[in-house]
Amino acid sequence: MIPVLGLVVGVVLGLVISPxxxxxxxxxxxxxxxxxxxxxxxxxxxxxxxxxxxxxFVISFLSNVxxxxxxxxxxxxxxxxxxxxxxxxxxxxxxxxxxxAAIRRHLLGA
Amino acid sequence: MRLPRxxxxxxxxxxxxxxxxxxxxxxxxxxxxxxxxxxxxGLPASSGTRTWLMFGTTVVLGAVLTMAATTLRAPxxxxxxxxxxxxxxxxxxxxxxxxQSQLVDALRADVRELEQQALVAESGGSGDQIAGAxxxxxxxxxxxxxxxxxLRDAEQPADSAPGEDVEPxxxxxxxxxxxxxxxxxxxxxxxxxxxxxxxxxxxxxFAGEAIIVDFRGLTPPYTILAIGPPDELxxxxxxxxxxxxxxxxxxxxxxxxxxxxxxxxxxAAGSRLTTRVGTVATGxxxxxxxxxxxxxxxxxxxxxx
Numbered sequence: 384m385i386p387v388l389g390l391v392v393g394v395v396l397g398l399v400i401s402p403x404x405x406x407x408x409x410x411x412x413x414x415x416x417x418x419x420x421x422x423x424x425x426x427x428x429x430x431x432x433x434x435x436x437x438x439x440f441v442i443s444f445l446s447n448v449x450x451x452x453x454x455x456x457x458x459x460x461x462x463x464x465x466x467x468x469x470x471x472x473x474x475x476x477x478x479x480x481x482x483x484a485a486i487r488r489h490l491l492g493a
Numbered sequence: 494m495r496l497p498r499x500x501x502x503x504x505x506x507x508x509x510x511x512x513x514x515x516x517x518x519x520x521x522x523x524x525x526x527x528x529x530x531x532x533x534x535g536l537p538a539s540s541g542t543r544t545w546l547m548f549g550t551t552v553v554l555g556a557v558l559t560m561a562a563t564t565l566r567a568p569x570x571x572x573x574x575x576x577x578x579x580x581x582x583x584x585x586x587x588x589x590x591x592x593q594s595q596l597v598d599a600l601r602a603d604v605r606e607l608e609q610q611a612l613v614a615e616s617g618g619s620g621d622q623i624a625g626a627x628x629x630x631x632x633x634x635x636x637x638x639x640x641x642x643x644l645r646d647a648e649q650p651a652d653s654a655p656g657e658d659v660e661p662x663x664x665x666x667x668x669x670x671x672x673x674x675x676x677x678x679x680x681x682x683x684x685x686x687x688x689x690x691x692x693x694x695x696x697x698x699f700a701g702e703a704i705i706v707d708f709r710g711l712t713p714p715y716t717i718l719a720i721g722p723p724d725e726l727x728x729x730x731x732x733x734x735x736x737x738x739x740x741x742x743x744x745x746x747x748x749x750x751x752x753x754x755x756x757x758x759x760x761a762a763g764s765r766l767t768t769r770v771g772t773v774a775t776g777x778x779x780x781x782x783x784x785x786x787x788x789x790x791x792x793x794x795x796x797x798x
Contacts, residue, residue, distance in 0.1 A: 389548040393555020397563070400556075404564045412561040419554055425524075434528035435539045437546045443523060444550060 410459065411452045414471055418447035421475045424482040431489040451475070594764055601632070601762075631692035631763035635683040639720035639758040640727050642672060646713045647747040662746035664715055666699035668738075669706075672717055673697065675735030679728070681721035683760040687711045690763035707764065723754040 404412065422444035429435040451471050458467030528538040608623060627633045647661040669686060676684055684691045689706045691697075696707070703710040719726055730736050730752045742748045 385543045385548050386551045389551025390555040393552040393557075394559045395555075396552065397556040397559025401563055402560060404560060409564060412565060416558060416561045419557060423554065429524040430539065430542060432524075433539050434524045435542060436524060436527040436531070437540050437542070437544045437550075439523040439527045441546055441550050444554070 411455055414451045414455050415448045417472055417475045418451040421478050422447050424479050428482045428485045431486060631690045634762045635720055635760045637720040638723045638756050640723055641753045641755060642717040642730060643751040644715045645749050662748055664748060666697050666704045669697050671738055672735055675729050676719040676726060679725045681719040681726060683720045685718045685760045687716055688761055690761055692763040718758050718760050720758055720760055727752055727754045
């Protein structure tokens, strides 16, 4: 209940404040979203397996976002930003899919 | 020293460990170790989701998602609106331009009629003179035998490697200039390109990717109408230098061209006949041209009145 409430508050905050994201930060936004999604699905799977831990969730969320942004930043500096972004998206996408598969197994038994 | 023989691998798929890891990665080990340490401390394995930390994190999560969504989606409608607005403005201006040019045509016809009336009243001789001058200057439509040349852009790129994105070849202003100059050289008396009569002040230019004749953009195919001795014009366009050039671009760049002779071709009147600086010589000192005011072209013999 609390997480859903928090999500709703966050969405409303984002809509109401709608902050101007600086241009230099914009390439990292999609990557940040995917990294956050990965952390969220990992957390959902852990809570279904009964081993959820809020500290682990926060740390995995933050570290995912930071490391993904770091990789993309490094790629931009080296001139291979697009390729590294693709790499990050592929890896995180695979993790999201396997976590969703585990969640599905728990919820639907299939 | 001999290495001990490797034990038979219990897992026959061990060589595909990387694939396994990619396809079915375990949950982050952090959750398992945290659960174990909590159980060791006598607490339940899960910390539950009802904590302030969770609330704060999910608030941040929601805000980040919303920010990303609004930021990444916002530019599209703005750009589309700007583009639509530009298109509207261009279309409106084009319609206005067409109306103006129709008005110009109507007014020019009036002027010509008035000139004729005045001249007929004054003297019989110079009426023909005016008509002749108008014919030469391109102020009136002309009918006569001639040729019709059609130049088209290529439909497919002339040579492209597979997977390479190559634009098809296009007719350039240089091609049109060459054809038109070839026609003038072989005795053409009046030429129009896509309905735009070429006069002594006309120019065929290239602006970006469009061919501009008298400041009006043209769209392919380009039709050049020329009035003159049809055999000579056709000869120039088939076996003369211009014909050789047309053959060359047809062979090398796949740019097709058609030449048709006709007994009766109508070349429209020119639309831009004003002089900007020159005025009619009257014997007196010419008046200084006033900037912004375009003196209308008057035939010799009209002034002074």
